[in-house]
Amino acid sequence: MRIDLSRWRHVFKLDPDRELTEEALERLCSSGTHAVIVGGSTGVTFDNTVELLGRIRRYELPCVLEVSDLDAIVPGFDLYLIPIVLNASDPRWIVGNQMEAIREYGPMMPWEDIVPEGYVILNPASTAARLTGADTTLAAKDVLAYAKLCDRLLKLPVFYLEYSGTFGDMELVRRVAAGLERSRFFYGGGIDRLDKAREAAGAAHTIVVGNIVYEDLERALSTVRILEEDR
Template sequence: MQEAIYETWRHVFKLDPERELSDEALDAICLSGTDALLVGGSTGVTYDNTVDLLSRIRRYEVPCALEVSSEEAAVPGFDHYFIPMVLNTERAEWIIGRQIEALRKWGTFIPWEETTAEGYIILNPRAQAAQATQASCELDDDQFAAHLYMADRLMRLPIVYMEYSGMFGDMERVRRARHLLTGARLFYGGGIDTAEKAQLAAQYAHTVVVGNALYDERLSAALSTVQAVRNTVLIK
């Protein structure tokens, strides 16, 4: 079986189509040595701003994937597509509802070999994604483990995404998650704005995602995370 495009990614920059990014900043990001760019956002993502960002990225050779958070933002031309499913919410629309509606309309047109489901566990209650999906972020250890078992062993999702967007997460919980997973790849995102934090996350997560730091006048610090992750060995 051919290896999935994301299985070798250690470092990823996440770009939000709604947020402004200068040509100079995008040039630095695309030439940074990151393994891939992930395009997506919790709010304000449209077809037009996604197409615009993709057209700017395509001047570079870096792999580029789209996280499809709404039907309107389903733009062709990306190297891969991720379909997020928020596991720690009671609102079914964020688990299968919106996905089913999109499949009803576009199922025959989806490039299935380049499409992957992500099981999101959102752990920062102040994050936009948590508020939009009404995620239950205050999970105790048993509840957290149960969500991992659901994603990895029952649903057999290829990716579990621990999302702390807006804050640096609990690295002990990231470590525990990695060791509870048997098949899924662990993505971690949230609060990584220094090389040191990137190294801590990269010890335990298969893939480290850096996003907000690119927009908060911390571009140089965000760029430093690429080499920091590359220099960090994943702890077994």
């Protein structure tokens, strides 16, 4: 199945290290969302990743792995998203882990199914920010510069602005979207009800809904209604 990221408006992000009932998974995968991204900042292992992949594969929608741990790379996903955390203070999250993956798995890597994504993390309280040492004190002009670095200089297919658990500055999100020419713009963070999904989807190309899945399934499912409103 050839995956076209340019068609994605809504995706759910599921964490292999968090519990999800079979009924909840069925409702999420049958909701009309465009894809499921599997990933998390901590606790992601080969075993829990392959287990979640097997459960998702019962449903007909793209399933993508966002690689955060080299030991949790599992074959069988439709795409592999490779985060490059542009505002990380630890260079391992910019080029180090990626180099190690190529050194270890290069001959086996399905290059046609690998999508690098330029990441900027802006919530200082998030696990992802602490793990990568992300500089979250960025001014708007810094975020816009990172977006253009991703889009114009590095020419990465995806620019991902991650507020991770808190709802971000939608005016900034709109400005980022307006400045991108090549990169697909993913926004994630604090989308926990329909009105926030509408606002974020009106600013970014693709919205990523994650934490609310584990806190309030009904509100998570309500966010998919933006796709009906797009029609």
